Amino acid sequence: PEPQRDALAALPAPALARTAAAVADPQAGLNAWCAWRRAQAEAREVGLEALVQALATGELAPADTARAFEVNYARWWLGEAVDEDEVLKRFVSAEHEDRIQAFRALDEAFTQVTRQWIRARLCASLPAQDAVQRHPEWGVLRREITKKRMHLPLRQLLQEIPSVVLQLTPCLLMSPLSIAQYLTPDAANFDLVVFDEASQIPVWDAIGAMARARQVVMVGDPKQLPPTQFFSRSEADDEEEVSEGDMESILDECLGASLPTRHLSWHYRSRHESLIAFSNHRYYGGGLVTFPSPVTQDQAVSLHLVDGRYEKGGARINVPEAKALVADLVARLRSPGFSASGLTVGVVTFNAEQQRLIEDLLDEARRQDPGLEPHFAESQLEPVFVKNLESVQGDERDIMYFSITYGPDLTGQVGMNFGPLNRDGGERRLNVAVTRARHELRVFSSLRGDQMDLSRTQAAGVRDLKHFLEFAERGRRALAEAHRGSLGDFESPFEAGVAQALGRKGWQVHTQIGASSFRVDLAVVHPDLPGRYLAGVECDGATYHRSATARDRDKLREQVLRGLGWEIVRVWSTDWWANPGGTLERLHQRLQQLLDADRARRPAATGAAGAAAPAGEPDPTPATAEAATSAA
Known part of the structure; x- marks a missing residue:
């Protein structure tokens, strides 16, 4: 500009030189x-x-x-x-939660009405009194009921009163053998035939029932026990000489024929994730949806090492291991509060010989202490049982004992022959054995996983046994390694913000609790009981939105978690965005209420725990001299 040019021209030479230098010095930063x-x-x-x-x-x-x-x-x-978005703009969390409660109530009412409707339909099909007298089939049934002797054979009776049978019992529960034995080929077809445990039914046993159906549903798990003849051989036969393989099941044939398939992925049996975590990782590729228990350290699977010896040849038993297992089981049954807890017990062994040995030892304990008898009474809904690998599928108990049986022989050498595990499909037997428990699995073994040399065998079942023993021994550490940690990172910045805010309020928070695709977003550690969670905090993030239906999202998931002992508190992202301070304060007050209520309950419950303490808390069962100590 003209004024600046005139001012520069009027400057004396020294001043002009200084001005030029001042302009030239910052030249390096001019571009920036x-x-x-x-x-x-x-x-x-x-x-x-x-x-x-x-x-x-x-x-x-x-x-x-x-x-x-x-x-x-x-x-x-x-x-x-x-x-x-009109829905988001008008969203009020209190109103939405009221709608969720109303939906749950309506869903429950619909379930009850459906049951009543089905019962009414069935009762409506029963004939009136005068119709009974005129119908010849009812007359046959009446005569058979009044007879004292000379009853018709059941097959003949069912053949003479086919319509009456289906009116009285439209749903029949029968084995394939019973169907062939009692129903004639010309009997009326059923609308639907459902096969349960289809993986254990040979093809030829299933064909007769399928021929009597208009529609067939096969329910089974191809990763579990197939039809087998392993223990039907002579006891004198040596394990190593057995060469016959498993038979194909009707489930295998249906899968091979590419029939329409639906996978059921939610797992309900296990009250602690560690009980299913090994099988979920090893056999189901992590595809099962499991639900975590409200304990900070899941120790439901434990390994109890015994200085035992496996007797090869004719005996095929491990006496020290059996005695240690029975001593631990009897101590558990005798412990104060166990009967009142209602917990049930089962035992599974690797072979029939070890099964009989444990049964004999338990019989001796029952003779010495008649107080044990009620636990074994057949009148009980779930009495104590002792079964082997081939017969335990379909059974479950709260507490399961597993006798590995195999181990070092009398000379101290560890063989790589593990009976049925060495055959094709042996891993399916192991999968059945380790998934029978609802609350706790106690593994008794004379063998550690690191004693098994996999270079000496190619059997998948033996490989999995080694890894299972390592899992049982190392407990939570192995579970964390197998599933990349039960404690995950935040799923969203929203979760991170809630967790950090709770931390500033003094609560200890763990994130992403679980070992499967389902996780509890945040879990607040109980201030008085560090081994338990006070509550789970669910944020409406990806896990919430991934749910397929409203029942899954707003009813079933929380219902399962509450059944496991969780208290669930929900935080809505819209509330957190609009009023983070007020939402945090309400959340803090709710957690404080849960803590106060739990503190009020606990003094009344003191002394009632006894043997019913959940896995993950101290086990009140006294240690026995033979049972050694748990390596977990």
Whole structure:
């Protein structure tokens, strides 16, 4: 400009030289300054005047620019998104929770009405009194009921009163053998035939029942026990000489024929995830949806090492191991509070010989202490049982004992022959054995996993046994390694914000609790009982939205968790966004209420725990001299 040019011309030479030097000195930063000016102009053009001013005044450090932009952009975008979505704009968490409660009540009422409707339909099909007298089939049944002797054979009776049978019992529970034995080939077809445990039914046993059906449903697990003849051989035969293989099941044939298949992935039996974690990882590729228990350290699977010896040849038993197992089991049955707990017990062994040995030892204990007898009474819904690998499928108990049986022989050598595990499909037998427990699995073994040399065998069942023993011995550490940690990272910044805010309130928070695709978002550790969680905090994140139906999302998942002992508190993202302080305070107060209620309950419950303590807490069962100590 003309005035500046005139001012420079009027300067004396020394002053002009100084001015020129002052202009030339920052030349190196001139490009950066020009770039900054261009960036300022571009930012102002797109509406970022506030960001430019904050940087220019030093209010915002250059290193924090990207973070500040992301945060403020997210706030702007969220406001726009909420304003444009009628559901989000009108969302009120209290009203939504009321709708969830109403849905749960209606769903429960619908279930009850459906049961009553089915019962009414069945009762309506029963004939009136005068119709009974006129119908010849009812007359046959009446005569058979009044007879004292000379009853018709059951097959003949069913043949003479086919319509009456289906009117009285439209659903028949029969084995394939019973169907062939009691129903004639010309009997009326059934609308539906359902095969349970189809993996154990040979093809030729299933064909007769299938021929009597208009529709067939096969229910089974191809990863579990197939039809087998392993223990039907002579006891004198040596294990190593057995060569016959497993038979194909009707389930295998249906899968091979590519019939329509539906996978049931939710697992309900196990009250602790560690009871199913090994099988879920090893056999189901982590595809089972399991639910965590509210304990911070899941120790439901434990290994009890015994200095035992496996007697090869004719005996095929491990006496020290059997005695240690029976001593531990009897101590558990005798412990104070066990009977009142209602917990049930079962034993599974690797072979029939060890099964009979344990049965004999338990019989001796029952003779010496008649007080044990009620636990074995057939009148019990689930009495104590002792079964082997081939017969335990379909059974379950709260507490399961597993006798590995095999181990070092009398000379101290460890063989690689593990009976049925060495054959094709041996891993399926192991899968059945280790998934029978609802609360606790106690593994008694004379063998550690690191004593098994896999270079001496190619059997998948033996390989899996080695890894299972390692899993049982190392407990939670092995579970964490197999599933990349039960404690995961935050699934969203929303969860992170809630967890950090609870931490500032003094609560200890663990994140992403679980060992399968389902996780509890946040879990608050009980301040008085560090081994337990006070509550789970569910955020409406990806896990919530992934649920296939409203029943899964708003009823079944929480119902299962509460059945496992969880208290569930929910935080809605819209509440957290609109009023984080108030939402945090309500959450804090709810957790405090749960803590106060639990503290009020616990003094009354003291002394009633006894043997019913859940896995993951101290086991009240006294140690026995023979049982050694748990390596877990």
